[in-house]
Amino acid sequence: MTAFDSLTLRRTLGQFATGVAIAATVDTAGRPVGLTINSFASLSLDPPLVLWSINRHTPSCAAFEANGHFTVNVLKLEQKALSNRFAASGDDKFAGVVWQPGLGGAPLIDGCLARLQCRLEQTVPGGDHLLLIGRVEALDREDGEPLLFFSGGYYELGRSAGGWD
Numbered sequence: 001m002t003a004f005d006s007l008t009l010r011r012t013l014g015q016f017a018t019g020v021a022i023a024a025t026v027d028t029a030g031r032p033v034g035l036t037i038n039s040f041a042s043l044s045l046d047p048p049l050v051l052w053s054i055n056r057h058t059p060s061c062a063a064f065e066a067n068g069h070f071t072v073n074v075l076k077l078e079q080k081a082l083s084n085r086f087a088a089s090g091d092d093k094f095a096g097v098v099w100q101p102g103l104g105g106a107p108l109i110d111g112c113l114a115r116l117q118c119r120l121e122q123t124v125p126g127g128d129h130l131l132l133i134g135r136v137e138a139l140d141r142e143d144g145e146p147l148l149f150f151s152g153g154y155y156e157l158g159r160s161a162g163g164w165d
Helices: 006-013 061-067 077-087
Strands: 021-026 032-037 041-044 049-055 069-074 099-101 107-109 114-126 129-141 148-150 153-155
Touching: 021 049, 021 061, 021 077, 021 107, 032 049, 032 077, 049 061, 049 114, 061 069, 061 114, 061 129, 069 107, 069 129, 107 114
Parallel strands: none
Antiparallel strands: 021 032, 021 069, 041 049, 049 129, 069 114, 099 107, 114 129, 148 153
């Protein structure tokens, strides 16, 4: 038995600053689906593996499992509205969004800071979430500032704290 509730856990985990990305794929009918994530992380450089998690009850979870490919579109500071759009529930989050199909048809959203095209390597159940591990098969990046998420809100980079000592 835990000595804290899920809201306390969520607020505590929110103290860890992250970048913001949109994970995307296409469903079995070829329709694009995606959601805002901040659970994205690098897993391995050799082989090139990344991971992120999705709530198992999210409607798009089945599409990510079935497709075999997904993209991770890392958002720029000026893409806050896009983050909000993909964080909300709705049927056609891609309406009006400029994108091209990548590997497996997974959407590559224009104007992102970085875009990774991944082949789904493995899924691992973890409580109410599913961990998706993907092998990076293609990538690209642009200059710009990242959109950051901390303590329930969006932030931009401030001053540098220095590099590795």
